[in-house]
Amino acid sequence: MSEVYVARRSRLRDRWTAEGGEAALVSRSVNVRYLTGWSVPGAVLLLGADGRDTLLSPAAPTTDGRTEPPRTTGDLRCTVLPGDVPDPAVAAAGLAAAAAGPGTAVLAVEEHDLTVARHRALAAAAPRLRLTDLGRAVEQQRLVKDEEELAALRVAAEITDHALGELLESILVGRTERHLALELERRLMDHGADGPAFPTCVGTGRNSGLPGHRPGDRRVEEGDFLSVRLGARYRGYRCQIGRTFVIGPAPADWQIELYELVFAAQRAGREALLPGTEYREVDRAARHPLEAAGYGDLLEPGTGHGVGLEIGEDPRLSPAAMGKLDACVPVTVEPGVHLPGRGGVRIDDTLVVRPQADGGPELLTITTKELLAL
Amino acid sequence: MSEVYVARRSRLRDRWTAEGGEAALVSRSVNVRYLTGWSVPGAVLLLGADGRDTLLSPAAPTTDGRTEPPRTTGDLRCTVLPGDVPDPAVAAAGLAAAAAGPGTAVLAVEEHDLTVARHRALAAAAPRLRLTDLGRAVEQQRLVKDEEELAALRVAAEITDHALGELLESILVGRTERHLALELERRLMDHGADGPAFPTCVGTGRNSGLPGHRPGDRRVEEGDFLSVRLGARYRGYRCQIGRTFVIGPAPADWQIELYELVFAAQRAGREALLPGTEYREVDRAARHPLEAAGYGDLLEPGTGHGVGLEIGEDPRLSPAAMGKLDACVPVTVEPGVHLPGRGGVRIDDTLVVRPQADGGPELLTITTKELLAL
Numbered sequence: 030m031s032e033v034y035v036a037r038r039s040r041l042r043d044r045w046t047a048e049g050g051e052a053a054l055v056s057r058s059v060n061v062r063y064l065t066g067w068s069v070p071g072a073v074l075l076l077g078a079d080g081r082d083t084l085l086s087p088a089a090p091t092t093d094g095r096t097e098p099p100r101t102t103g104d105l106r107c108t109v110l111p112g113d114v115p116d117p118a119v120a121a122a123g124l125a126a127a128a129a130g131p132g133t134a135v136l137a138v139e140e141h142d143l144t145v146a147r148h149r150a151l152a153a154a155a156p157r158l159r160l161t162d163l164g165r166a167v168e169q170q171r172l173v174k175d176e177e178e179l180a181a182l183r184v185a186a187e188i189t190d191h192a193l194g195e196l197l198e199s200i201l202v203g204r205t206e207r208h209l210a211l212e213l214e215r216r217l218m219d220h221g222a223d224g225p226a227f228p229t230c231v232g233t234g235r236n237s238g239l240p241g242h243r244p245g246d247r248r249v250e251e252g253d254f255l256s257v258r259l260g261a262r263y264r265g266y267r268c269q270i271g272r273t274f275v276i277g278p279a280p281a282d283w284q285i286e287l288y289e290l291v292f293a294a295q296r297a298g299r300e301a302l303l304p305g306t307e308y309r310e311v312d313r314a315a316r317h318p319l320e321a322a323g324y325g326d327l328l329e330p331g332t333g334h335g336v337g338l339e340i341g342e343d344p345r346l347s348p349a350a351m352g353k354l355d356a357c358v359p360v361t362v363e364p365g366v367h368l369p370g371r372g373g374v375r376i377d378d379t380l381v382v383r384p385q386a387d388g389g390p391e392l393l394t395i396t397t398k399e400l401l402a403l
Numbered sequence: 404m405s406e407v408y409v410a411r412r413s414r415l416r417d418r419w420t421a422e423g424g425e426a427a428l429v430s431r432s433v434n435v436r437y438l439t440g441w442s443v444p445g446a447v448l449l450l451g452a453d454g455r456d457t458l459l460s461p462a463a464p465t466t467d468g469r470t471e472p473p474r475t476t477g478d479l480r481c482t483v484l485p486g487d488v489p490d491p492a493v494a495a496a497g498l499a500a501a502a503a504g505p506g507t508a509v510l511a512v513e514e515h516d517l518t519v520a521r522h523r524a525l526a527a528a529a530p531r532l533r534l535t536d537l538g539r540a541v542e543q544q545r546l547v548k549d550e551e552e553l554a555a556l557r558v559a560a561e562i563t564d565h566a567l568g569e570l571l572e573s574i575l576v577g578r579t580e581r582h583l584a585l586e587l588e589r590r591l592m593d594h595g596a597d598g599p600a601f602p603t604c605v606g607t608g609r610n611s612g613l614p615g616h617r618p619g620d621r622r623v624e625e626g627d628f629l630s631v632r633l634g635a636r637y638r639g640y641r642c643q644i645g646r647t648f649v650i651g652p653a654p655a656d657w658q659i660e661l662y663e664l665v666f667a668a669q670r671a672g673r674e675a676l677l678p679g680t681e682y683r684e685v686d687r688a689a690r691h692p693l694e695a696a697g698y699g700d701l702l703e704p705g706t707g708h709g710v711g712l713e714i715g716e717d718p719r720l721s722p723a724a725m726g727k728l729d730a731c732v733p734v735t736v737e738p739g740v741h742l743p744g745r746g747g748v749r750i751d752d753t754l755v756v757r758p759q760a761d762g763g764p765e766l767l768t769i770t771t772k773e774l775l776a777l
Contacts, residue, residue: 112704112721140519145512146536148519162519211592218585 033177034066035104037170038082045166051078051135052125053163054151056118057142059338060167062265065105075121077128085110085117085124118147119154126155137163172335172343173357179381181266182336182359185226186379186393188261189270192216193396201403202251202276206231206244209257217261226260226267227340237273238365238373240329251277254284254372255403256365260340260379267340269361270394271377275402283371288400291366291374294318295398298332298346298362302382302390308350315364316348324366333362336379358382359393407551408440409478411544412456419540425452425509426499427537428525430492431516433712434541436639439479449495451502459484459491459498492521493528500529511537546709546717547731553755555640556710556733559600560753560767562635563644566590567770575777576625576650580605580618583631591635600634600641601714611647612739612747614703625651628658628746629777630739634714634753641714643735644768645751649776657745662774665740665748668692669772672706672720672736676756676764682724689738690722698740707736710753732756733767 041064045053055061055074062068065084072086083106114120118138125136138151140162152160174182195216196209210229217225232242237254249255258271273291275284298315315332319325333346336359344352346360354360360382365375376398381391415438419427429435429448436442439458446460457480488494492512499510512525514536526534548556569590570583584603591599606616611628623629632645647665649658672689689706693699707720710733718726720734728734734756739749750772755765 138519140523141521143519145514145517145519145522147515149514207592211589215585215589218581 031066031105033175034064037175038064038076041167041170042076042080044170045137045163051137052076052128053137053166054118054121054125055139055163055167056147057139057167060139060142060171063167063171063338067107068265071117073117073121075124077125078134079128081106083108083121083124085121087114087117116147116150118143119150122151122155122158126158129157131157133157133159135159135161137161139163139165139167141165168343171337173355174337174359174381175357178266178337179357179359181264182268182379182381183393185222185261185263185266185268186270186395188217188220188222188263189259189268190394190396191220192222192261193257193259193270193272196257197274197401197403201249201255203248205246205248206233206236206242207246209249210244210259213257213259217259220261222261222263223265224262226262226269226336230256230258230271232256232372233276235370235372238367238375240365240367240375249276252281253277254374256373256375258375258377265338267336267338268359268379268393269336269340269363269377270379270396271363271365271375272396272398273374273376273400275400278402280400280402285400287366287368288374290318290322290324291364291376292398292400294332294364295362295376295378298364299378299380299390299392302354302360302362302380304354304356304382304384306354308344308346308352308354309348311354311360311362312346312348312350315346315362319364319366327366327368329365332364333360335360354382356382356384356387405440405479407549408438411549412438412450415540415544416450416454418544419511419537425511426450426502427511427540428492428495428499429513429537429541430521431513431541434513434516434545437541437545437712441481442639445491447491447495449498451499452508453502455480457482457495457498459495461488461491490521490524492517493524496525496529496532500532503531505531507531507533509533509535511535513537513539513541515539542717545711547729548711548733548755549731552640552711553731553733555638556642556753556755557767559596559635559637559640559642560644560769562591562594562596562637563633563642564768564770565594566596566635567631567633567644567646570631571648571775571777575623575629577622579620579622580607580610580616581620583623584618584633587631587633591633594635596635596637597639598636600636600643600710604630604632604645606630606746607650609744609746612741612749614739614741614749623650626655627651628748630747630749632749632751634710639712641710641712642733642753642767643710643714643737643751644753644770645737645739645749646770646772647748647750647774649774652776654774654776659774661740661742662748664692664696664698665738665750666772666774668706668738669736669750669752672738673752673754673764673766676728676734676736676754678728678730678756678758680728682718682720682726682728683722685728685734685736686720686722686724689720689736693738693740701740701742703739706738707734709734728756730756730758730761 260269301314331347363377367373630647634643675688705721737751741747
């Protein structure tokens with residue numbers, strides 16, 4: 030398994046050395062995890078100019094559910110710092126300076142992660158280092174997923190479909206949004222999730238279709254739209270599903286119309302997921318039907334986003350997004366319309382971009398998108 | 404309620420104007436919440452040189468369980484930015500520059516929160532602004548809690564005691580650490596918590612007494628030490644309790660001895676909590692008995708920490724910590740000893756520092772600290 034991380038680090042090293050970099054300091058936790066497999070809060074990764082990699086981890090903190098301190102594995106040196114070392118990044122800068130010997134050396138840092146205060150501390154600790162910007166090199170590498178990552182995402186999606194499926198078999202009328210959300214999260218854990226990928230969202234009645242609605246004490250009633258959005262986190266990888274149901278024997282006409290509209294928009298977005306398609310083209314495909322129906326003012330800034338170690342990572346599927354899809358990029362397609370005071374519909378799927386020759390986009394979240402009357 | 408926030412903002416303004424500051428930008432979410440009552444991810448607070456305060460909130464993000472977009476309340480202007488504004492902090496800098504008119508003006512920013520990249524974007528967006536460091540002015544103000552804050556912490560502690568008390572009445576043998584942790588978190592929610600204050604820690608047998616142990620699949624067995632650490636989050640305020648129990652009719656001698664030792668150390672720490680006492684004196688009081696018993700090498704860097712909107716906030720109770728306790732500062736006292744391979748004992752309480760004249764430290768987490776055999 031550690032070969033995966035060795036390969037990721039050398040891929041990063043190759044690209045940024047080609048860009049003239051020397052030593053690099055990765056401080057953003059999620060990037061450290063991607064490159065080492067370790068998720069130790071506060072740990073940083075030094076990619077040495079000498080080709081040796083060092084993970085510097087802080088002294089054991091409390092009440093954070095961290096993993097055990099790392100042990101040196103393969104070609105990754107691991108150092109757990111004593112309690113009196115305030116910042117592993119500063120220690121890493123010292124290490125880089127020492128390795129460079131006399132004269133100045135370059136250390137590329139993640140300026141989008143390091144605070145101004147930490148950056149200053151690094152510069153003070155290693156005055157002979159010239160600090161440059163590694164930029165979002167690791168995030169860019171994380172865009173296209175390798176097989177290990179896709180495998181973890183598939184398991185996360187499977188767990189999520191199971192948890193949602195079980196909920197649909199239970200009695201819903203009379204239960205509160207909050208309790209349904211708690212039950213969904215418990216079921217995610219029961220099926221092997223590390224935890225929820227994001228706070229589970231359950232909205233019923235007038236709360237349905239609201240993105241990021243905080244589940245409250247409203248109870249499910251006959252005739253409600255019920256929208257749920259959840260996802261499992263498995264080995265750090267996060268997927269997302271969103272579905273909207275109708276409670277009671279028969280949906281109202283406005284509910285059927287709104288659902289069919291959002292469903293058509295979401296399908297159009299899914300069908301646009303092909304390598305080479307511009308991000309904003311996918312957004313437009315999902316957005317246009319909703320705008321054409323007069324709901325343009327009710328739409329969110331984006332209609333989808335990348336998923337992986339983060340639930341809202343690149344790419345963004347929005348009108349202003351620049352860039353084109355690659356194969357093996359997992360994204361959500363999640364258009365929705367919320368009618369203030371009445372409720373609304375959201376349909377979210379997680380898919381992996383695949384070329385047409387391979388059958389087109391791979392749908393990970395397979396729970397039905399028919400309008401179910403529960 | 405909004406008067407509370409007005410008062411906090413004017414207290415901050417008074418102090419930092421006294422230090423020669425002008426406009427200030429608060430970007431750290433927890434500080435924005437403290438000063439406005441709003442917890443909107445990405446929102447920033449501009450304290451204008453003109454004495455007017457503006458909360459700038461990003462366009463509705465997705466899947467983050469955010470609260471509804473803020474509305475202008477009292478003297479706080481609230482602005483929800485359009486989707487194409489990438490960073491509210493940059494918008495705030497523009498606002499500050501505009502308010503300052505021609506000539507240069509000063510904007511104090513939280514350099515311990517702003518990344519190098521964001522700081523550069525601010526400078527580029529408002530070249531006539533001279534960016535200075537607000538430092539940890541808000542964190543310093545947050546050290547001493549006001550009555551609203553202490554009231555929220557008391558409720559959080561009450562919820563936590565309830566959840567723990569119910570668990571103790573249930574059958575524990577044969578259940579896994581993971582399920583006990585899940586049940587504790589569910590009970591926290593049932594009793595009205597917003598959520599857990601931190602990942603609930605349950606360790607049994609050889610895992611007992613490990614700080615931040617991730618609950619796993621080990622089942623509770625007769626003769627085990629069982630240590631739990633949990634806390635409720637209520638209105639954003641987080642408390643912490645830790646207890647260790649013995650499973651079965653009678654503890655072993657080594658268990659009784661270790662428990663009595665940690666109990667004595669924890670009591671010594673609690674009794675040291677008086678206004679004017681140095682942080683490291685409190686740490687020493689709790690640490691000395693454990694060192695004297697020969698466990699010095701097994702101890703963590705700290706024996707307690709502040710609680711509030713964050714679970715691990717200032718002050719730190721550790722050998723190197725500088726500063727003295729004030730009244731109305733809530734802290735944990737949480738010494739523990741883990742014997743590798745055998746297990747251990749942790750006892751954590753959350754208390755509020757009070758002068759002797761007012762009866763000394765106020766214990767918030769009142770669950771018994773007798774060694775219970777369950």
